[in-house]
Amino acid sequence: YEALGMSKRNAVLWAGGATFLVSNWVELIDGFTDYGFAVGDVIANSAGIGLAVLMAISPTVHDLIGFRISYVPSRDFLENDKSVLKWINDYTGMTYYLDVKAKGVFSLLDEDPGMLRYVQAGVAFNTDQYSPVKRWEQRRRNFGVHVGLSMSEILRAWGDGDEGVEPIAKFFDFYAVPFLNFTLMTDLNSGDWFVNFGIANRFEAPL
DSSP states (O other), X not given: OTTTTOOHHHHHHHHHHHHHHXXXXXXXXXXXXXXXXXHHHHHHHHHHHHHHHHHHHOHHXXXXXXXXXXXXXXXHHXXXXXXXXXXXXXXXXXXXXXXXXXXXXXXXXXXXXXXXGGEEEEEEEEEESSSSSOOGGGXXXXXXXXXXXXXXXXXXXXXXXXXXXXXXXXXXXXXXOTTSEEEEEEETTTOXXXXXXXXXTXXXXXX
């Protein structure tokens, strides 16, 4: 939308609106299939899009809050059909992180974060055995808290304003690098607790 001549603010609003319509149109279509309509999916879609719009418009919010996905292909995906549809539905390989960035917190306090600029913490969520292969008796919905290092901030400090580094750093604003996050999680289905090291449903240790 910016390439079409819109201001950044208008481009963000149009992009958010278009994404809202497309993502929730898919949820509406699901209501006519065996998947069924899920109110929770619509709420999650809308909340995520709203947060993304706010982050894109407000530099303060962008510096304080982050939303990332960690993805490493699951064993089920690698051992079965590798179609695009199976790939985008490989939920077993995904973990979602909602971050609070230490750098942004210190900025609000008008303080120098020092080495803490590389630290972020927040909540995380992933699932297991729902997709791409369903094993109903082994399903997990995992939720917990995490603390880790920001690869994007590390790159920006290393690049020190290098224009070639910034696009790479921006990618890591949205992608969580494995092993840089330590997460304490509980399975909402069973109540079991474990720690995860940044790869969904692998490299875990039960508590």
